[in-house]
Amino acid sequence: MDEIPVAEAARRLGLTEWAVRKMITAGRLLNRARSGPALVAAADVDRIRSDRRTEALRRHRDLTAFARAVDGLLHPLMTSTPLGATGSGFYLLPTGRDALKVLPPDAFAVFGRDVLEAAAVRDQLRRDGACPTCFAHMASRVHQTHPPENGQAYRALLGEPCPVDVRRFAEQTAERRRTADRQRQADTARRAEAERDHARAEFSAAHAAAETAAQRVRSAARHLATLDPQIAREATAQARRRGAFKAASRFPDWCTCDADRQCPRHAAADRRAARR
Ligand SMILES: [Zn+2]
Ligand SMILES: [Zn+2]
Structure with missing residues (x-):
């Protein structure tokens, strides 16, 4: 089984290392290292990641609205961020990468750190001629975080996907459909097999009962014959x-x-x- 250090688990979960260590202490994650620095099973981390995402999605039924709110935190409009004009000067709201620190934990649970990081620097990526969605996709594959999906919420964060993304999304949809088809076929085959097994068992039970009955008839007839x-x-x-x-x-x-x-x-x- 794949084991990963705490830092990587934190990265996959979009949590701090401290939060992951707390999970280990609380028994939510098992430390698999016999000695030395803690190691956790990648499978356990992925399961927790998926659970956290499901829970967070339940809290944000309108995912696009949530994505827009997150985007607002990452890119506060300069005109509407005045900068608390306090007597001693003014401060800017954090933007870009710095703004990741002010995002709610659910943003990391739903979108994953790599999508959020790409969203934070998306204007710079665009200026450099890179596609934020592709960037987030590649980073999410490297770090095993949730990849960008095809949908309004992700467009709100990363902008319009490029043709490469569109093709990839189409392939993913086709692959999901194929998997569902295979699953359905396997289910049908399993059901048919179970039905056959049942019929077979029924038949041998009936056959055995008939044998016993025939034997009883024969022995009863023999017995009767000895008496009559x-x-x-x-x-x-x-x-x-x-x-x-x-x-x-x-x-x-x-x-x-x-x-x-x-x-x-x-x-x-x-x-x-x-x-x-
Ligand atoms: Zn792209
Ligand atoms: Zn004769």
């Missing part, structure tokens, strides 16, 4: 008829006696059949 000579004679005659039917083709001159008597010719044929 008339039944015994009938059973013998029946058995003989079954045999006679099979043997008839081999003995064209087979007689038709079928009562509880045997003609001599029949008895001789029986003896011949028994010798075979």
